[in-house]
Amino acid sequence: MQRVSVSVRPLLRATASAGRPHVCLPPSRAFGTSPSWSAVDHRRAAGKLQIVTIDDKLAQFNLDEMIDTRQVRVKTADGKISSPIDLRQVLKSIDRTTSHVLQLSKSGEHEFAIVQVVERANLIKQIKEKETAQRRVQHAQKEKRPKQIELNWAISSNDLQLKLRQMEDFLRKGKKVELLLASKRRQRKASTEEAEALLKTLREKIQEVGAAEISPMEGAILRQATMTVKIS
The missing domain is CATH 3.10.20.80 (Translation initiation factor 3 (IF-3), N-terminal domain)
Known part of the structure; x- marks a missing residue:
């Protein structure tokens, strides 16, 4: 009698697979907070510099x-x-x-x-002359605006020296300078003595340069204050 060999392993695998529940995964999707490429491209296009011919x-x-x-x-x-x-x-x-x-x-x-x-x-010549005149007016208006220097009441010695040099440079160029004094958030608060010493140092430097306060200091010590100085 001829022997017939039958493999049952695939059948067992199929049976085992049939016994497992079939899980349907939902289709993947992008998070709602992520912009699509078209939106990104749109923003980039909107941000391009306009070329004027x-x-x-x-x-x-x-x-x-x-x-x-x-x-x-x-x-x-x-x-x-x-x-x-x-x-x-x-x-x-x-x-x-x-x-x-x-x-x-x-x-x-x-x-x-x-x-x-x-x-x-x-x-074209008229246009260029008009643009040149406009630039001159804008430059003149910019030059009239005072230069502003911000200082913290608790400013360090090195930073103060830098600010004093900036002030001197502006003043010697004939600029009006506004010194904006205030306390910075999340930084050490100055004492009254430190604030008074800072004002004294500033006024000594102003006098040394040959400038003067053109109006009384606005504001209050240890609060927001503004000193406006210029070489007369």
């Missing part, structure tokens, strides 16, 4: 097709004003790469806008 700056003028009326009156080099003419005709008569038609009159001021043919280079 010369054409963007020229948009402050009413030029070419942006002129209010389709019929215009052209101001010539000798100051004369032409009869109404179609704007498209004026635009066709100029080199659009080097020239523009500029509206001189205000919007709604005339039935036909008064315009003039101008060189693009001259408009």
Whole structure:
């Protein structure tokens, strides 16, 4: 008789697996507090620096097709004003790469806008001159603002020497200086004697530099106080 060998191990494994309960795992998901990539990309895009071109700056003028009326009156080099003419005709008569038609009159001021043919280079020059003037005004306003130096009533000796050098440097450059005195949180509180000694040191240095307090000290000792000094 022929012997037949039968393996029962896979059957046992299948039976054992069938006896175990089947566990369904929930689908994985990101935490609600984690932003999606699209949100991150959106924030990055919003934070990019805006690049302003010369054409963007020229948009402050009413030029070419942006002129209010389709019929215009052209101001010539000798100051004369032409009869109404179609704007498209004026635009066709100029080199659009080097020239523009500029509206001189205000919007709604005339039935036909008064315009003039101008060189693009001259408009760019006007813009640069205006920006230079604005920067000068901003610089002058910044220079008028007093320089501020913050000091802790319980300031260390080394830090005080640094602040005194800063004050002297500003004063010798003709700047007005505001000394802002206050106690810092979570730091040692100065005693009345220390605060009075600090004021004495400051006033001695102010006198040494040749400056003076231009107004009485505002505030109170060991509280917030401001001293304003300048070389007269």
